[in-house]
């Protein structure tokens with residue numbers, strides 16, 4: 289079976305870490321067909337469109353998409369790409385690695401972020417000179433779909449249920465619906481949950497990240513709190529993510545285009561390669577996925593390391609070291 | 616001139632730390648008239664109302680209000696109290712103290728949080744079985760009022776302008792209006808600003824809190840990011856806050872009712888007493904305000920300390936030590 293993989297390097301270091309990720313995937317005897325497409329600031333400047341229709345269509349039809357990073361046009365690219373695969377959940381692991389400086393080295397969290405609605409609805413108006421509004425949308429159906437995914441995600445021995453993070457004391461109807469729906473689905477499925485207000489979560493995760501494990505939350509809460517967790521593990525540099533839809537998915541590192549080092553061949557490919565581990569798992573290659581995770585982890589610990597981690601290795605050196613550790 | 620101060624102890628340790636704060640204020644030769652009123656879970660259970668009309672009216676007419684803490688009914692009490700004084704800004708300093716364990720001891724931030732709108736509009740609907748909505752409101756007038764306050768706040772030598780934190784890449788119209796309005800006011804007044812996306816702020820403040828100083832942001836962003844900063848300085852326990860309106864204001868510690876230790880006389884009164892320092896400054900007693908801040912800081916460093924900070928002093932011991940240091 290051939291897996292068609294859309295490859296969208298984007299801007300800046302996206303151009304460097306995306307080929308590294310493809311190399312890692314190519315090192316497995318799996319039948320991938322890679323199809324490259326453009327998106328981001330550069331293609332906007334050239335063509336007037338940050339996300340050309342061909343790229344959108346490709347993501348909407350490929351089995352999976354590897355997305356690097358884009359600059360100023362990030363929202364114009366990543367939000368439609370999520371829509372292209374009907375992604376209802378964004379999986380964001382935030383884990384500290386041995387050998388990498390972290391504010392909270394004991395952090396090991398996974399955010400399951402609602403990926404379609406909330407304040408990301410796009411429903412905004414300037415009603416008068418003075419007043420602008422945004423319609424925050426929360427549906428039972430999206431909350432349910434997320435909750436069912438979360439229940440599957442925590443099935444097995446590794447996790448004891450999940451935390452539901454929300455702000456239902458203020459957003460009573462919308463986050464109330466979110467919280468109740470997620471809780472009810474979990475209850476039906478016999479999955480344990482606990483509830484934490486979004487603001488309280490922000491305090492508590494700094495004080496003691498180990499009290500949390502899997503976190504299920506609305507869209508913006510997931511955006512901000514996963515970035516907070518990124519801060520606790522030492523920055524966005526090492527975090528992968530997966531935008532999962534019912535039939536396809538988009539995988540991307542959480543980091544940006546790093547314009548300060550772009551073009552020098554010294555970008556750390558770890559987050560992008562960890563994103564391929566998520567892709568492998570998504571396609572059913574669990575052993576391969578684990579092998580990639582282990583190889584990245586070993587390389588972070590033992591080197592070679594890129595400049596962001598105090599080393600002087602190139603993107604290629606690190607990629608090769610990871611591939612060597614796979615075999 | 617007599618200053619009428621409404622005193623609302625609330626529930627749990629609110630009942631213990633609020634009298635401590637009143638004692639501190641009484642130690643100054645200032646003509647205060649304290650009027651006590653009820654709010655919170657206990658009065659809800661007794662009377663069916665978490666915020667009795669008399670309490671609301673008192674806050675709406677007193678020169679300033681000292682508010683302790685309430686339990687489950689927090690949103691039903693604090694949100695109307697903010698409205699009672701037409702509070703357009705919530706000042707939330709988040710500062711690490713010597714002698715207190717902190718994840719990031721170099722943290723010294725002040726959040727100026729919009730305090731009237733955003734997702735706190737109360738405009739929610741369940742449109743259908745499936746769909747609920749909330750209307751997020753951002754006005755030019757509220758953004759302007761906040762920006763003008765922020766410009767005054769940073770005037771003088773201590774601050775080099777402020778950061779505007781928002782999510783205008785997604786909430787283009789609403790946070791766009793917020794950002795543009797705040798930036799324009801600052802520009803007119805010659806105040807330097809920089810802009811940070813809310814999610815990026817969450818990462819960056821963990822990695823290096825010293826890159827920020829005064830942070831101006833919408834309501835929910837202020838709620839969550841100030842609680843994040845609380846996590847960095849060691850918890851909510853020591854943070855005061857001020858809800859400022861055009862003619863009156865409500866001062867409250869950021870911590871809750873601490874039901875686990877309520878009634879034992881061992882609650883740390885520091886945050887509540889720091890809130891009186893904000894009250895003194897608000898009423899124009901700058902020297903007295905500074906004296907209280909210094910006395911609390913010295914007591915945190917040198918003791919006596921309550922149990923939360925590893926000591927065994929009572930609320931009264933700590934309060935007396937602080938008052939002793941005032942003279």
Ligand SMILES: CC(C)[C@H](C(=O)O)[C@@H](O)C(=O)O
Nearest residue numbers: 362363366367511784785814
């Ligand atoms: C670029 C932006 C629209 C996006 C988001 O807010 O979801 C980003 O912050 C992310 O988390 O992937």
Ligand SMILES: CC(C)[C@H](C(=O)O)[C@@H](O)C(=O)O
Nearest residue numbers: 457458487689690693694838
């Ligand atoms: C209790 C709640 C409504 C309140 C808020 O969200 O503003 C609290 O978290 C705070 O920050 O004072």
